[in-house]
Amino acid sequence: MAETSDISSTEAARSPSTVPVLQVKGISKAYGAVQALQNVDFDVYRGEVVGLVGDNGAGKSTLVKIISGVTIADTGEIDIEGVKVNITIPKDATRAGIETVYQDLALCDNLDVVSNLFLGREENTTIVPYLVQPLNELDMEIRASEVFRQLDVKLPSLRVPVASLSGGQRQSIAVAKTILRNARVLLLDEPTAALGVAQTRQVLALIRRLRTQGLAVVIISHNLADVFEVVDRVVVLRLGRRVAVFDIAATSQNQVVAAITGAEFGELSRQEGTSNHKAPEDEL
Amino acid sequence: MKSLITPAQSPETVSTGGVSLRSFLRSSSFGQLSVLLALIVISLFFQITSQGLFLGPRNLTNLVLQVTTIGTLGLGAVLVLLIGEIDLTLGVASYTCASVGALLSVQYGWPAVPAILAALATGAIIGLINGFFVAVLRVPSFIVTLAGLLAYQGVVIHILFPQTSLIINDPTLANIATNYLPLSLGLGLPMVVVVLYVVGVIVTRIRRERKGLVVPPAWVTGLRIGAIVVVVIGAVAIFEAYLGVPQSAVILLGLILLFWLILRFTSFGRHVYAVGGNVEAARRAGISVTRVRILVFVLASMLASIGGVLQASRLDSATSEVDQTLLLNAIAVAVVGGVSLFGGIGSAWAVVLGALLIGSLSNGLSLLNQNPDVTYFVEGAVLLVAVTINALARRRVSNGV
Numbered sequence: 074m075a076e077t078s079d080i081s082s083t084e085a086a087r088s089p090s091t092v093p094v095l096q097v098k099g100i101s102k103a104y105g106a107v108q109a110l111q112n113v114d115f116d117v118y119r120g121e122v123v124g125l126v127g128d129n130g131a132g133k134s135t136l137v138k139i140i141s142g143v144t145i146a147d148t149g150e151i152d153i154e155g156v157k158v159n160i161t162i163p164k165d166a167t168r169a170g171i172e173t174v175y176q177d178l179a180l181c182d183n184l185d186v187v188s189n190l191f192l193g194r195e196e197n198t199t200i201v202p203y204l205v206q207p208l209n210e211l212d213m214e215i216r217a218s219e220v221f222r223q224l225d226v227k228l229p230s231l232r233v234p235v236a237s238l239s240g241g242q243r244q245s246i247a248v249a250k251t252i253l254r255n256a257r258v259l260l261l262d263e264p265t266a267a268l269g270v271a272q273t274r275q276v277l278a279l280i281r282r283l284r285t286q287g288l289a290v291v292i293i294s295h296n297l298a299d300v301f302e303v304v305d306r307v308v309v310l311r312l313g314r315r316v317a318v319f320d321i322a323a324t325s326q327n328q329v330v331a332a333i334t335g336a337e338f339g340e341l342s343r344q345e346g347t348s349n350h351k352a353p354e355d356e357l
Numbered sequence: 358m359k360s361l362i363t364p365a366q367s368p369e370t371v372s373t374g375g376v377s378l379r380s381f382l383r384s385s386s387f388g389q390l391s392v393l394l395a396l397i398v399i400s401l402f403f404q405i406t407s408q409g410l411f412l413g414p415r416n417l418t419n420l421v422l423q424v425t426t427i428g429t430l431g432l433g434a435v436l437v438l439l440i441g442e443i444d445l446t447l448g449v450a451s452y453t454c455a456s457v458g459a460l461l462s463v464q465y466g467w468p469a470v471p472a473i474l475a476a477l478a479t480g481a482i483i484g485l486i487n488g489f490f491v492a493v494l495r496v497p498s499f500i501v502t503l504a505g506l507l508a509y510q511g512v513v514i515h516i517l518f519p520q521t522s523l524i525i526n527d528p529t530l531a532n533i534a535t536n537y538l539p540l541s542l543g544l545g546l547p548m549v550v551v552v553l554y555v556v557g558v559i560v561t562r563i564r565r566e567r568k569g570l571v572v573p574p575a576w577v578t579g580l581r582i583g584a585i586v587v588v589v590i591g592a593v594a595i596f597e598a599y600l601g602v603p604q605s606a607v608i609l610l611g612l613i614l615l616f617w618l619i620l621r622f623t624s625f626g627r628h629v630y631a632v633g634g635n636v637e638a639a640r641r642a643g644i645s646v647t648r649v650r651i652l653v654f655v656l657a658s659m660l661a662s663i664g665g666v667l668q669a670s671r672l673d674s675a676t677s678e679v680d681q682t683l684l685l686n687a688i689a690v691a692v693v694g695g696v697s698l699f700g701g702i703g704s705a706w707a708v709v710l711g712a713l714l715i716g717s718l719s720n721g722l723s724l725l726n727q728n729p730d731v732t733y734f735v736e737g738a739v740l741l742v743a744v745t746i747n748a749l750a751r752r753r754v755s756n757g758v
Contacts (some may be wrong), residue, residue, distance in 0.1 A: 163641070179641045181634035183701035184627070192631055193642030195624045207622040211561075215568055230571065 092155040093118050094289035095140070095171065095258045100149030102135055109135040110146070111313045117258060117289040122280060124300040124321075125293045127310035128333055133293050136310070137260055141173040142166035153258070172251035173260040176267070178243055182236035186228060187217045189235055190250050220249045225282055241272030245279055258289045265299045277303045297326050311335055389695045389710060391746045395739070396714050403721035411721055414598035421596075422671065424716035425534065425605040426451070427683065429664035431690030431708045432612055433657035438691050439620070440653050441633045441700025442491060442498035446483060446505035448684030450658050451665030452677070453509045454479045456516045458666055459523045459675035462530055469529035473666055480662025481655050483509065488651030506684075513677045522676040525669060533608075534670035537601035544597070546607065547589050550614070555582050605667050609708075612660065617705035629653060633700030686715055693743045714743065 093116035102110040110132045117123045127133050138144040140151060142163040151158055151169075158169045166173070180189050191213050197206040217231055226245040228238065235243055244264055251259055264280070265273045280303050283290050294300050300307060301321060309317040309332040317332040330336075403411035410416055430447045437444040458476035461467040467475070483505070490501040517523055525531050538546070558578060565572050572578075596602040620626035631639040632649050640646050664687075669675045692698065693714050694707025718739055722732040 164643070177637070179635065179638035181631045181638050181701070183634035184630055188627055188630075189638075192627070192638070193644045195627060197624060206624075207618075208624060208627065211564055211568060211570070214570055218570075232571075 093152075094154055095291075096152040096155070097136070097140065098150045098152065100136065100139060100146045100151075102132075102139060102144070102146050108313050110139070113149070113310070113313075113315045115308045115315060115318070117291055119257075119289055120284050120287045121306070122284050122290040122292060122304045124304035124307040125291055125310065126295070126297065126300060126307055126329065126333060130312070131310040131333075132313040133310055134262070135313075137173060137262060137291075137293055140166065140171060140258075141260060142171075167254060170255060170257035171260065172254060172256035172258070174244075174247045174251060174262065174264065176263040178247040180235050180243060180247060183234055185234055186231045186238075186246055187214050189246055190217050190220070190253055192250075194254075216253070217249070220252050221245075223286070224249060224252065224279060226279065239272060240268045241275035244268070244272075244276050248279060248283070256288065258291070259283060260291045260293065262293045263295065264292060265294065265296055273299060297329060301326060301329075309333055389707075392693060392695065392710050392714060392743055395743060395746075396710065396717065399714070399717050399721065399739070403717065403724065407721065407724045410724055414595050416720070416724065417595050418599045418603060420713075420716050420720045421606045422534070422603055423720060424712040425603075425609045426664045426668040426671075427686040427690055427715065428609045428708050428712035429612060429667060430661050430683065430687035431694070431712055432609075432616060432705060433660035433664075434687045434691040435694070435696050435703055435705060435707055436616070436629070436653050436660070437498070437657045438688075438696045438698060439629050439633045439700060439703055440650060441636075442650070442653075443502065443688075443698075444487060444498065444654065444657050445502035445684060446487060446509060447657065447661045447664075447687050448681060449506050449509040449513065449679050450480060450483045450661040451668065451683065452513045452675070452679050453483065453516070453665070454662030455665035455669035456513050456523065456675040456677065458530070459525050459669055460516055462525060462527045463523050469527050469533075472527070472530065476662050476666050477659055480659040480665075483661075484655035484658030485651065487658065488654035491654060492647045492650035510679055513679060517675065517677045521678055522674045524674045530666075531670055531673050532604075534603075534605040534667045536604040537596075538604060538607060540597070540601065543602035544593060547593050547602075551586060551589050554585060558582060605671070608663070608667065612663070613705050613708050616656075620705055625649070625652070630701055633697075633702075635701075689715055689740050693740060714739070 096116040098114055100110055100113045101108070113132070113136060115123070115125075125133055125136065135144065139146045139149075140160070142160045142165050145161055151160055153169045153171070158165070160166050160169065160171075181192065184192070187210070196209040196213050196216075198209045199206050214231055221228060221231075224245060226242070226249065228242055228246075235246060238246070248259070248261075261280070264276050268276060277299060280290060280292065284305075292300060292304060304321055307319045307321055307324070307329055308315060309319070309329060311333060316335070317329075319329060319332070400412060430451060433444065433447050437447075454476040457479045458472045461475050462469065462472040487498070487501055487505060490496045491498045514521075537543070558581070562572050562578055593602065596606070620629060628639065628644045628649050631642065631644060632646055636646055639649075665675075690711035691703070691707055692711070694703070694709070694711030696703030696707050715736070718736050719732060722735060727735075
C-alpha cells in the first residue's frame with residue numbers, strides 16, 4: 074500500500090502515446106501446483122483496444138483478477154502511465170484508474186439507472202451536518218445524463234429499474250459506471266457473451282466510442298468475430314503463458330485460432346520437460 | 358421533516374418515461390393498486406353486512422388503534438425483508454422489551470421516559486445479536502431468529518416470573534397509546550406535513566424543469582397531490598368525528614414517514630435496497646454489507662420494541678403469554694403491502710395498506726360476531742389471494758424486458 078504511487082502527480086506529465094497506459098510485466102501466479110500464469114507481459118496504449126483471448130484455463134480470468142486487485146500475483150509488476158502501482162485490493166485498482174466490468178455486470182436490478190450509476194458513492198446535500206444529508210438526486214441525474222450523452226447511449230429513462238432494460242443497455246450502464254469513476258483502463262470481461270446480434274452491435278459501437286475518447290480498453294472474449302471487429306491488437310494466452318501478440322490489421326482469424334490451440338508452434342511437445350523454459354515470443 | 362423540501366423525488370416521479378397503460382401495468386404500483394381494490398371491496402362488504410357500523414368513525418378509530426402494534430412490527434418486517442432476510446423475533450422481541458419497560462416502571466419505580474428508553478435499548482440489543490449472527494457469522498437469518506424466537510420467550514417468562522402479567526400504573530406509560538391529540542394538533546400536524554409534502558413535490562418539479570430534466574405531466578403531479586390531500590383530510594375528518602386523532606396512530610404514521618424518508622432519500626436507504634437487490638453488486642460498489650445488515654436488524658428490533666410499548670400501553674399491562682400471530686401478522690402486513698420476500702422491492706408505505714387490510718379483516722369479522730375458526734380461515738385465504746396477485750403483477754414486471 075505504501076508503495077502505491079500517486080497517480081495524480083503523473084497526470085501533469087501526461088504520457089506521450091509511447092508510454093502505455095497499462096503495462097503488465099512478468100506476471101506469474103500459481104495456485105498450489107498449478108501454474109495459472111507464467112511470466113506474462115502485455116500493454117495497452119491510450120485510445121487502443123486490446124483483445125485478450127485464449128482457451129478455457131489459459132489464465133485470462135486470473136490475469137484480469139490480478140489487474141483488478143481481486144487476487145495478488147506471485148511475481149510481476151503493473152505500471153500505469155509508466156509508474157509502478159501496487160495493487161493488492163480492488164480499491165487500489167480503482168484508485169489507479171483501472172476499472173473492470175465483469176460478465177455479470179454487478180447491477181442492482183431493483184434500482185434505477187441513476188442509483189446504479191452512483192451506487193456506493195452517492196452525492197448528498199447537507200442540511201444538518203452528519204444527521205440530515207439527503208441524496209442529491211438532481212445533480213446525480215444530470216451527471217448521469219451527461220455520461221450517457223458522452224457515450225452516445227440512449228436509454229428510455231434514467232428512472233426505470235435496470236431490470237426493465239435490454240442486455241446491451243445494461244452493459245452500457247455498467248460501462249458508464251466506470252467512466253463516472255474516471256477510468257483510464259477499462260477491462261471488459263466477455264462483454265458480448267450474453268447478447269443477441271443487435272445488442273452486440275450496440276456494445277461494439279460503444280467500445281469504439283470509448284477508444285475515440287482515449288481510453289485504454291481490454292476485452293476478454295471467446296468470440297473471435299467480435300474481437301476482430303473492434304480490437305487493434307490481440308494478445309493470446311495459452312496454459313498461462315502469453316504465446317502471441319497480433320496486430321489485427323495483418324492477421325487472419327485462423328492465425329489467432331492456431332495460436333490459441335497451439336497448432337502452429339508445435340509448442341505442446343516442447344513444453345514437456347522444460348516447464349520453466351521461457352514462452353516463445355511471437356514474430357508479430 | 359426538513360428533508361421533505363430537498364431535491365428529491367418520490368417513487369412516482371421516478372418513472373417519468375411516459376405514462377402509458379403498458380408502463381402502468383408493468384409498474385409495481387399495479388400490485389399495490391390491487392391490494393387497495395381488495396381493501397375497498399372488503400370494506401364495502403363489511404359496511405353492508407354490519408349495517409353501516411364498519412365505516413363509522415368509532416369503528417375506524419378502533420381499527421386504527423388495533424393495528425398500531427402490528428403496523429409498527431410490520432415496518433420492522435419491511436426493513437428486514439428489503440435486505441432479503443427475515444426476522445422471526447419481531448413478535449417476541451416486542452413482548453420482551455415491553456416487559457423490561459414495565460418491570461422497571463412498576464417494580465423499580467422508573468419514570469416513563471427512562472423506562473421506554475430501556476425498552477428501546479433492549480430492542481437494540483436483540484437486534485444487535487440477530488445482526489451479529491446474520492451479518493458477521495453468516496448464519497441464515499431464518500435459523501438465527503428462530504432460535505431467538507424460542508430463547509426470548511424464555512426471557513420474557515423469566516423477567517415477569519412468578520407472574521404472567523404486570524399491570525402498569527404509571528399514567529404516562531399507560532396513556533401513550535390511548536391518548537388523543539387535542540384538536541389544534543390533530544388538525545395542525547397533518548396540515549404541516551401535507552404542506553411540506555406539496556411544497557417538496559412542487560419545488561422538485563420546478564428544479565427539475567429548470568435543469569432540463571424530464572418531469573411527469575402536470576396532471577399526474579396534480580392528481581398525486583390531490584389524492585394525498587383528500588386521503589389526509591378524509592382520515593383527519595373521520596378521527597375528529599369520534600374522539601380525535603389517536604396518539605398511537607400519529608406515532609405509527611410518524612415512524613412510517615421517517616423510514617420512508619430514510620429509505621427513499623438517504624444513502625443508507627439506497628444501500629438497503631442495493632443489498633436486497635444484489636449483494637455482490639453492493640459489495641463491489643464499496644458498500645459495507647455487514648454494517649447495513651446489522652443496522653437493519655437493530656432498527657427492526659427497535660421498531661418491535663416500540664410496538665411492544667404501544668401494546669402494553671393499550672392493554673395497561675405487559676404479559677409473558679406471547680401471541681405468535683403477532684409476528685405472523687407483522688410479516689403479512691409487509692407482504693400484503695407489496696414487499697418482496699426476496700429483498701429489494703417495497704416501500705415503507707406498504708405498512709399502511711397491509712395493516713389496514715389485515716386489520717379490517719379481523720375487525721370486520723369480529724364485528725359480525727364470527728368465531729375464531731372463520732376469522733383465521735378468512736384471514737389466511739385473503740392473505741394468500743393478495744400475495745398471489747402481487748406475485749403475478751411482479752412476474753409481469755420482470756418479464757417486461
